[in-house]
Amino acid sequence: MVTRTQNRTSNRSTASRSGGGSSNERSAFSWSEGAAPVIAAAIGGMAIGLAANYGRKALMQGIAAAAGDWDEILAAEHDATLATFDKMLATDETQTFKRRMLLTKLCYSLDKHAYEEEMVIYPALREANEAVDADHLDHEHGQIKTFIYELGQMPADAPNWLEKVREFRELVSRHAHMEEEQVFPRFKEELSEEQNARITGMVNRDGFWMA
Numbered sequence: 001m002v003t004r005t006q007n008r009t010s011n012r013s014t015a016s017r018s019g020g021g022s023s024n025e026r027s028a029f030s031w032s033e034g035a036a037p038v039i040a041a042a043i044g045g046m047a048i049g050l051a052a053n054y055g056r057k058a059l060m061q062g063i064a065a066a067a068g069d070w071d072e073i074l075a076a077e078h079d080a081t082l083a084t085f086d087k088m089l090a091t092d093e094t095q096t097f098k099r100r101m102l103l104t105k106l107c108y109s110l111d112k113h114a115y116e117e118e119m120v121i122y123p124a125l126r127e128a129n130e131a132v133d134a135d136h137l138d139h140e141h142g143q144i145k146t147f148i149y150e151l152g153q154m155p156a157d158a159p160n161w162l163e164k165v166r167e168f169r170e171l172v173s174r175h176a177h178m179e180e181e182q183v184f185p186r187f188k189e190e191l192s193e194e195q196n197a198r199i200t201g202m203v204n205r206d207g208f209w210m211a
Contacts, residue, residue, distance in 0.1 A: 070121070070200040071184040073207070077113045078176035084109065085169040089162060096156035103156075107148050110172075112210040114141050120202045125187060133183045140175045147171065 088102045118141065125134035147168040154161060188196065 070203040088165050093157040099156040115210050116203050116206050
């Protein structure tokens with residue numbers, strides 16, 4: 001009596017002798033001959049996407065770098081952020097989509113700006129014995145993140161939406177004024193040209209990766 005196992009073994013042997021199990025059969029993990037153009041297209045598309053992303057980053061940070069030294073770059077970012085706030089304050093409760101888009105833009109710019117300051121400027125301030133101001137400004141970054149969270153949870157047509165945005169803008173404006181008028185000028189006066197150039201380069205580097 002021929003068992004099913006013997007039948008399967010016999011069928012495989014027959015297929016092997018007829019050539020059906022050699023070059024015409026491929027593993028599930030092997031590439032088919034027609035896959036090469038698809039793979040090449042995918043790799044090419046990925047390369048184009050990466051190049052475009054790097055180009056966008058270079059353009060955005062290049063615009064910031066054109067402002068000058070690190071303190072001028074950060075001041076320009078302050079101005080751009082406050083301008084976004086003003087656009088938000090000019091909306092009404094019927095413009096929910098615009099409000100959400102502006103909030104997204106605001107969050108992105110503040111995130112990039114905070115990263116530059118927290119990774120470069122505040123550590124440099126602490127190293128220069130300006131820890132009190134650095135800690136105060138860092139604490140305000142925490143308050144800014146709380147505002148971002150609260151606005152993100154609030155409906156864009158909420159009755160108190162504009163009030164919350166106005167309070168948020170006042171905090172950022174005070175924060176920027178302290179940096180631009182008090183902390184940064186005093187700190188910059190103590191820097192050598194080499195130190196100033198190094199900090200500017202670091203701000204541009206971190207800004208590029210966050211762009």
